[in-house]
Amino acid sequence: MSTAFHKVIMGLYDFLKECFSGFWDYETPKVMVVKNRTLGVIYRAVQFLVITYFIWYVFISQKAYQDSETHPDSSIYTLMKGTAVHGDDILDSVEYASPSEGGDVISTLLRRDITYDQKQGTCAEYYKVENANCSKDADCVPGEVDFNGHGRRTGKCIQYYNHTFKTCEIQSWCPIEEYAVVREPALVEAINFTVFIRNYIHFPKFKVLRGNIEDSLGKRRKRKYLNKCQYNEETDPYCPNFRLGYIASQARESFSELCRTGGVIGVFINWDCNLDLNPSYCKPTYSFRRLDVRKDEDNSGYYYRFAKYYSKNGVESRTLIKAYGIRLDIIVHGQAGKFSPIPTIISSVTAMTSVGICTIICDWIMLTFIDKNEVYSDRKFDEVREIASAFELSYIGSFGSNHSDLSDGVPL
Amino acid sequence: MSTAFHKVIMGLYDFLKECFSGFWDYETPKVMVVKNRTLGVIYRAVQFLVITYFIWYVFISQKAYQDSETHPDSSIYTLMKGTAVHGDDILDSVEYASPSEGGDVISTLLRRDITYDQKQGTCAEYYKVENANCSKDADCVPGEVDFNGHGRRTGKCIQYYNHTFKTCEIQSWCPIEEYAVVREPALVEAINFTVFIRNYIHFPKFKVLRGNIEDSLGKRRKRKYLNKCQYNEETDPYCPNFRLGYIASQARESFSELCRTGGVIGVFINWDCNLDLNPSYCKPTYSFRRLDVRKDEDNSGYYYRFAKYYSKNGVESRTLIKAYGIRLDIIVHGQAGKFSPIPTIISSVTAMTSVGICTIICDWIMLTFIDKNEVYSDRKFDEVREIASAFELSYIGSFGSNHSDLSDGVPL
């Protein structure tokens, strides 16, 4: 144990001494140069491929010389504009858009199923609810609450509104929506509603702030332009007002179908900023995609229910609204890149290492196909055999020289 | 200066000439092969460890051969279902769930503290507010607004509602919540409320869209299944209806405790998609965790206040509701991977480089422990001394040959 330990220490000591004594020596790998045209061509071809890949894909396409930043801080402000006529009523954005705070999710109602004048009370359960159909009171269990039903059963069996059959009486908001609902026609004018989307992004690493609103125009012209313009990829790419009809068509959806079922549409704002160029080139592009899947008929669509409460002769009443609509989810993707020495160095080192590793391929070709007489392999591989006797001999033989060529076996 | 410059130019010229003349030569490192069994075993063992690590950890576990994408675009739609009986009233989702738009944050109220019939007016300040207790008008500073109080002091000292002590009169919504509040019992039925969560994710890079709703069933059976099913990790993993009671138990929270204090629960939808397999394997898993920390008693919990406004005899009145509830924050994590040649190549190059660097360990072992007579070190390291005289001599000696072996010192 102690001798082994001693050996390790001595080994370390020798190693360190050698290190120190040889500290100012320069070490460089020995290289065999093979003057063979075939091999040379293969070698350069492989190197060319690797270097081309690095220059083309890594440097030019992936911009590996840039420091990059994704997920910028983003601020969204949305505002719906437009007026719809609905029978004798006018709907403005206060009525059809929600929530009102103008965040990154905004929904517009396109069609309403309204149940007017509901009050807490008792009425007949919807006939499609399980076990709701009855012929006598005994069919209805008092106190039972069906999960898909509308309330608590009182235990009575009553006439289903102005129909001839009977269902169990329930305690609920009465009358129930399924019976009393009034289906309104869709707001066809909604196709011309516009949503104003203001988006500012900030890359904290690069301290770059960009907005999606054109500011090359003068102040007065700008205000006028922004009030009237409508976004169009070709003609008005920097106008932040988006017609609902345009959004639907870009998402390849039929607006009338959306009015029927509702839907969730993603508005993607894509920022791809190369900060080595003029920052004014850093402009967003927009894309639109329906986020709920249309073909999945039963589960697609978008609706929500809300109620307006009021007091009628001292009794709390409500108007229940089932609103089918478009929900716009505004999703911001951003990335920015700027030249930086560190990723450049790292990519270059990786490129050089990869070029170096190419020799593996060429070595294999050389040693297998070209090296007929093992000339190359003898020169590349300097075999050192550990045969004690031969070792002693040659060691003595090469005495005086501090370099020994054991395997050469040159007779002295 | 000019000579130095000339030297640099000439050096470059020679370097380039040499480069060009030797362009089609193949260069490969010279290697010393040591026929020593011990060293060979150590060498292969180290290589084996490195290769095993790369194959096991980097390739199999980390899937470094795949191009990956995280943070997919996600679309959430939520809908609360269920009916609660509260005394003689029925509460449906319109009343207990908010906001109504069905986004990724939805809260359900479980318990209400209601203050009915508040009006703008004057009344007594809450006795626990600082300096609110008084015995005469002079104790109350008119116009003062206490930060934790309810309004502006009028300067009078009045009886505290139907109690015997006095507090300062304030201008406020009267009566104050602390005095007039009616604490309702918890909605125990809420344990059976379900939240329907529809989630579609989209990986833009791979153009893959996935939803969390089972679609292997036929259309009719599916609708029926989705109406009735409740998510359960074992029995119904692809049903998107989650019972609040199930969510609470999975988050290891007591539902009755949640009814008392409220709480915020995260519903995590985790997508881990290996796109090299059949996409139908790409299914979400769910996990549930309370997001506000329960042990931190004073700050945990979740409540919010809202009011219903109405006009009573021409005077604006309101019912103030302090709602304790569960807020569900639906958080989507996603990642997808697909085979791609580029990361495969990069990982392989890194692996080979690492294998190559292993020689450092073996070199140290060889030179320290095995190389008794410096045979190996002599053969590995070809020392070139810069001693001018020896240099001249040997240079002349080897004249005629364009290769000189200085250090060998072989007598000619």
Add this chain to the structure above:
Amino acid sequence: MSTAFHKVIMGLYDFLKECFSGFWDYETPKVMVVKNRTLGVIYRAVQFLVITYFIWYVFISQKAYQDSETHPDSSIYTLMKGTAVHGDDILDSVEYASPSEGGDVISTLLRRDITYDQKQGTCAEYYKVENANCSKDADCVPGEVDFNGHGRRTGKCIQYYNHTFKTCEIQSWCPIEEYAVVREPALVEAINFTVFIRNYIHFPKFKVLRGNIEDSLGKRRKRKYLNKCQYNEETDPYCPNFRLGYIASQARESFSELCRTGGVIGVFINWDCNLDLNPSYCKPTYSFRRLDVRKDEDNSGYYYRFAKYYSKNGVESRTLIKAYGIRLDIIVHGQAGKFSPIPTIISSVTAMTSVGICTIICDWIMLTFIDKNEVYSDRKFDEVREIASAFELSYIGSFGSNHSDLSDGVPL
């Protein structure tokens, strides 16, 4: 074809045989050691630079030895506190803050433009709307809906409220906002409103959960502290109550200007956790920045409209409120790092590879400036010429030895 195939197979067979026979040999590159002080100094200097860069930048500054995690799960709960006096009315948080659910976006109104008592009906269009001015009924197209107008034209030309000129009559919510609006003064007390922000973050990979609320105090003192304290970077860094005035001043905005135009302010919570240290050092810092850009006058600012609906003598009426305010977007940035062997190894391998690649620089210096007599280049590059005749000769000459030194041209 078949011979070529045979050749490939034989080549592979030989290669594999050789591989197997030499499997337990240790291969190490041959190295030339140049005992030149100048070169040694350059060599070590370059190595020193590379190593320093790796230790300083990669290891110490970038903490490349750590496994890191960004984008932690975050849970936000916000609550506004404070009371404002507005004429004879008191506004509490239920009235000025929205939405009520306390998520990561909360807005406070600072100033209201109120239009009382709007009803569906007919009235004069706003005179600034295009083509709204008229002198006779024929100027107004019945049924026309102007996009920036308020409703559908009836075809009549009527007096503009109590003015002398005329505009087209429209069907709309009447009277129109522009005419009937009552501009309220700003809620100057809002500068003292506080927002309580509770934030918990969770790093799933490291299983670390942290909150932004001081918990070193006892329970009772803590409750008292949290009720009264206000965040200040120096004096109260762990208090989660933020005065709106403090937020505005930190974002370098004038509060009175914000009251006029409204604005969106980002509250950034930054977690930078080094988990190798005591977790109690893992505390958030806050920063504040206005997210809509002030200088962009026409588009900056923040307002939203909402309405309070009520029934007046059986007719639906509403109070329309245009609310200018501050919207706080709470944005959480987080990253955590913990020592891990794998990134340490990868960084070290990269460092060593980079150190190895340094020889390229020194080789160029050596071969260009120092290698006067091509001594070094001869020793580094072992040229193997493929001249058949010379080859045969030397091959025969060196017969008996299994190593041949072709290019040496040593006369036998």
